[in-house]
Amino acid sequence: MRVTQASEQAQFLAQLDSLESNISVTQNDITSGDAYTEPSQDPTAAGEVDNYDQVLAQSQQYSTNASAAQGGLNTEDSALTQVTSQLQSLRDLALEANSGTESTQNLSAIATQVQQIQQSLLGLANTQDGNGNYIFGGYATQTQPFALTATGAAYSGDNGQNQVQIAAGQTVASADNGNTVFNNILTGNGSFTVTANAANTGSGLIGAATVTDPTAYTAGDYAINFTTADSYQVVNSTTNAVVTSGTYTSGQAISFNGTNINLTGTPAAGDSFAVTPSTNQSIFSTVQNLVTALQAANGTATSSTQLSNSITGAINDIGQALDQVATVQASVGGRLNAITTQLSVNTSQQTQLQTTIASLQGLNIVSAYSTLEAQNTTLSAAMQAFTITQGLSLFKYISG
C-alpha cells in the first residue's frame, strides 16, 4: 500500500495519544490504589462493590445496635439482681415477723424496714439507662413508670417492648416492661390462693396449698366453711353447692377439685377460708399488704392469727415474684448470649466483606507496575521507531 508522510504522522500522533492516555489511567489507578476509579472501567465490580459497601455498612450498624442493646440489657440485669436481693431480704423479714414471738413494737420496726425495701424496689423499678430512659416503662420511656399509692403502686408505663435489630432478620428485645417484671405476678401458688376471712375468730392458720391433680383442677371460687370447730364444708361460692365436707384435723389436707389445702390450728365455728383463682398482683401491692398487716397487729390472739395468715400469703406472693424476676433475668441472660454470639458473627462477616471488597476494588500493585512498565516501553519504542522512519527521506540524498 502506498503510504504518505502526512498519514504516517497522523497515525503516529493518534497512537501517541492512545498510549499516553493508557499510561495516565494506569498511573491514576496506582495513585488511588483502586482497580478502577470510574464505574466504566469495571461496571460489574463497581455495582457489586457498591452493594457490598451497603451490606458492610448495615452489618456495622447491626454491631452498633447489638452493643447498644448489650448496654441496656446489662443495666436491666444488674437491676434485676438487686430486685432479687431486695425480695430475699423482704422474705427474711416476713419470716422473722412470722416467728410468732415478735412484740407489736418489733413488728412495727419490721414494717418500717419493709417500707424501706419498698422504696428500694420503687427506685429499682424506676431505673433509668445512660440516656435517661426508664427501662421498665415499656414504650413510655420518658415517664417515671411507678409511683407508690395507698394500695401498692400505679404503673404509668405500657406493655411495649422495644426490639433491636442485631442481624438481618434477627431482633432481640432490648428491655422488659414493668408489667412483665413487677405487675403481672400471680398470687398464691400461681393457680389459686387461700385467704382467711377477716371475721374469723379461731386460730386457724393457712398452711401449704397445692394443686395435686392438674387434670381435675378447674379454676373457681370456693369457700371452706367451718360449721363447727372440727367439721368443715367446701362450698362452690358461685353455685353455693357443697363440694365436699369432712372432719377437720389440724395439719391434715383438705382435698377437693384436684387440690390439697393444709390448715392448722383451731378454727372456730363460723370461720371461713376463701379459695380463689390466682390473679395478677404487683410486687408493690404484695409489699403494701405486708406493711398493712404488720401495722394492724395489736397483740391480741385474733390479730396474731390474722397477721400470720397475711404473712403466709405475702411469703407465697414474694416467692412468685422471685420466680418471675428469675425468669425475666434468665431471658435477659439468653438475649445477652445471643448478642455476644451475633457480634462475633457480624465481625467475621465484616472481615469477609472487607476482603471481598478489597479483592474487587483493590489494585494489584505488582501487576499495575508491570503494566505501567510495559506501557512505557511501548511508548519509547514507538517514539524511536517514528524518528527512524522520519529520518528516511529521499530529499536528504538530493544535493543541489
Add this chain to the structure above:
Amino acid sequence: MSDLFSISTSALQAFQQAISVVSNNIANANTPGYADESINLSSVVPQTTFGQGIGDGVAVTSVTRAVSQVAQTQLYSSQSTLGQLDSLQTYTNNVDNIVGTTAGGVSTALQNYYSAWSTVANDPTSAASRQALLGDAQSVASAFQTTSSQLQSLNTAVNTGITSDVSQINSLATSISSLNQQIVSSTSGSAAQAPNDLLDQRDADLSSLSKLVGINTTSNSDGSVNVFIGSGQPLILQGSTTTLTTVPNQYNASQLEVSTSTNGGNPISSDITSGDLGGLLAARSQSIDPTLNQLGQLATAFATSANTQQNAGTDLNGGVGENLFSIDGPTASASTNNTGTGAATVTVSNVGALTSDNYLLSYTNGAYSLSNASTGAAVAFTSTGTAADPTITADGLTIATSGTPVSGDTFLIQPTVQTAGSIAVAISDPAKLAAAAALQTSAAGTNTGTATLSDATVVTSSNANLLDTTTIAFTSPTTYTVNGSATSNTLPASGLISLNGWQVTLSGTPADGDTFTVQASSSGDNQNALASANQQTLGVLSNGTISTTGAASDLVTAVGSQAQQVTTAQTAQTAVNTAAQASVSSVSGVNLDEEAANLLQWQQAYQASAQALSIGNSTFQTFLTAISATT
C-alpha cells in the same frame, strides 16, 4: 532547424510545468482535502505530412487529481460514525463521572440514612440521634438533587452543541453550494480545465460536514454534487441549499430538536443518527435522560416508601407521622401541536410497578392509547380510554384525562425524569420523625382466656380517630363490645377486628369478661424506626424485587456499562477510521519520496532538453560560421 528549437522549447515548458506540479504537491503535502496531482503529457503530432514523421515536441494535456470516490465515501461514512461515537462518548463519560462509584453519592447517603434510623431505634427519644437522622435525610435529598442537576446541565450542553453543529453545518452547506457553482462555471467554458483546487476545497468541506452529520452525496453531470442528510433529507440539491434550524421539542421547550427550513418546523432529529449532531441527540436520548429517569425512579420509590412508613407511625409529640420527603409527581406534557383542550394529570399509584420509561399518550378517533415513548410499543392499560372512562391505569401510573382532545393530540408522560431534582426534606423538627408505631395493643392483666391480640396495623393513617383509645370487651368467646357500647359485635373466624383506620387480629380463645385495649403508643416505642431502618433491604422497586440501595448499585453498573460499551465502540471505530483515512491517503496523499524521485526525473528531462537546445544552437552556429567563411 526551427523544429529543433520548438521541440526543445515545448519540452522545457512542459517540464517546467511538471516541476511546478511536483512543487505544488510538496507544498500541499499536509493540506486537508488536497489530492495528489500528476501531469499528463502527450507528444505533439507534426503538422507537415511530407518527409519523415518526426514529432513536434511535447504538450501538457491535463493535470489530474488522484481521487478514489469509493475510498472517500467510505471515509465520510466512517467519520460520521466516529463523530457520533466521539460526542456520545464525551457524554457517557460525563454521566459515568457524575454517577461515579456511589451513584452520585446517593448510595452512601442512603446507607447513612438507614443507619441513622437504626440509631434512632436504639434510643427513640434521643434528640441527638433524631437530629442526626434529619441531617442524613437532607444528605439523601441533596445527593439526588446534585446528581440530577449535574445531569440536567449536560442537557444544556447538548443544546449548545446542537446549536453550534447546526450553524457549522449551514456554513459548510453554503460553502459547498458556492463551490458547486464555481466548479460548474469553470468546467463549462470552451478551454475548460479541471478546477482541481475547487474540487479539493469541496472535498475538504464535505469531509468536515461528514464529521458533523452523516451525509450521502451524488454527483451531477455538470460537476456539482448533491448532499443528503438523515434519512434522505436534501441539504444541497441542484443549486438549492436547505438551512437547518433548531426548534424546541413539542413536549419540552427546554430541549432543542433539529428541523429544516423547508419542512415547516417539523423535527428531523430522529432521522439524524450519525455525526457529532447524531451523537449529541443520542447522548440525550440514550444516556442523559434514561439516567435521569432511573435516578428519578429510585428517588420516587425511596421517598414514597419512607413517607408510607412515616405515616404508619407517630412522632415524639404523639401525632401521626407526616411525610418526611416532598417529591414531585410525574409530568404529562401536551404537545404544542395539539389542537384540542384535552389534558392529563398523572400520579403514581404503585411504586413497585413504576418503570424508568417515558410514555406517549395519543388520542385517536375517540379513544386514548398509550405507548412506550422510546420503543413505540403499545402499553396495556385498564380502561377503554374513551371520554366515558377518563382514568387510565398502567405501569403503576394513574392517568386522569380531562377536557376535549382532538384526534391526533398527543401527550408525553414522564413519570420520573424530574423527581430526583425535586426531592426535599419536608420536616425540620426532629420531634416530627415517627419512630413509634402509631398504636399499641394490650390485654388486661385479669384476662383468663388464652386469646392474644396482634400488633395494630394502620390501614388509613388519615382517620381522625386513629389514635383513640379503644377497649374491646368480650362478652363470650365470639362476641365483643367496643368502648362499653351496648352493641354486640361478632368476632369473625379470622379474628380480624377493624376500627378507626386500624386492624388487629385476635388469636386464641377469649373468655367472657376479657378485655383488650388498642391505644396510641408511647414516645419510647421504636417499632416504626426499626421498620424504617429495615427498608434498606426491603424490595420496593420492580414489583418488590429490588431495594432502594440495590437500585443505586444497579444504576452504577448500568451507567458504567454504557460508558464502557461506547468507549469500546469508539476505540473500534477509531481503528476503522484510521484505515479509511489510510485508504484515502494511499490514493490521494502526497508521498514526499515519490515527489523527490519525480523532481529528479523532471529535472533531468529539463536538463536534457536544455542540452538539446544548446546542441541545436551550436549546430546552427556551425552552419552560420561555415556560410560566413565561404562569403
